[in-house]
Amino acid sequence: MGEPKPLVRWGDRTLIEWERDQLLASCVEEIVIVTGSRAEAVRRTLGEGGRYLVFNQRWPQGRATSLAKGAAALLAPGRPRPSVVVVQNVDQPAPARVIDRLVEVFRTRVAEGARIEAVQPTYLDAAGREHGGHPVVLDGDLLEELAHADEEGEGLRAILQRHPPLRLPMPDEPSVALDLDTPQALAKGRRVLGG
Template sequence: MKVKTKTAIVVLAAGEASRMGKPKQLLPWGETTLLEHTIKTALEVNTDEILVVLGAHYNEIKSLIDKYPIQIVFNPDWKSGLGTSISKAIYEIQNGRQEIHAVLIMLADQPFISSNDLNLMIKHFRKSENQIIATIYEGGVKGVPVLFDATYFDDLLALNDDYGAKEIIKRYKAFVDFYNNNSNIADLDTPDEYQSAYQNTFNI
């Protein structure tokens, strides 16, 4: 009988979004916001815990998402980059009430990632095989969402800069599998990218 693996989703939403010129976590996406859309997607996934890491504009964003059944993590070192947010989330997971076997990391500004995408990544996870599952997009771009076996929690905990988990993926590339995503959009970083994506999605 297969033992159920326990997975946590970490949504990274601590950045200031300087290229966007405003908090992109709060940008409209249909009848909600980018961050809320991502949280709702995560809530549809077969997972055991959802953590959302906040930093810049903490009070404003927290008041918006307090209503969701998630754990909100504050990263006071958000200006130092993604790595610190990942580290804070892993610390909370390691000190939580249940044993987590894998963590699936995603960004707040990935509206084209579906719950099906995330469920398929979790479905292909094999506990205790040192597995990493990263996403590959059209054109060969590799990135998040990315799933890490608990074997890598200490490496993730040690992150402290803006390179996120890329160096860990490179270091352990022999253990990396890829999930093919048919989209050519990984995330939204600029006003033009956001406007184009919004207009194409909602036929405006």
């Protein structure tokens, strides 16, 4: 794609700026952005709007190390423990309305007495098969487990296998199926989200 995913142009800004702005517009109270490759360029791009940036020196070892680094930051002494955690990958962008809907469903179900530990949006592929999408909302009680995520243990996928999420069909939200791993997927993401 010619440049690191966080720094790709997305409309009038970069993808990481767009995602930060969506999180700020959502019900999310605190944002932790985990950086890896090109961390300094991401920091400069976000400037003061970077909120809480954490550098993951183990980023070449895989995505799970960034998940663990973000969870560890949320567990740092003196920080209030969040009751809900939204896991948002830079290459799987979601608008604020999707984030808000997932958090609302999680909180409503818990308030109704349901014992759920995660909510994951779902989408159907061209053959009609259901797949889990992004972002994923997790109970804050899973932070210790997230802080120990690694690639060998399959990271978030393994956590969701141990703590099966409430799967929320979102047929009218194509963003939950996005994965910006190719130039074609990036073009589709721009069409879907106006980036």
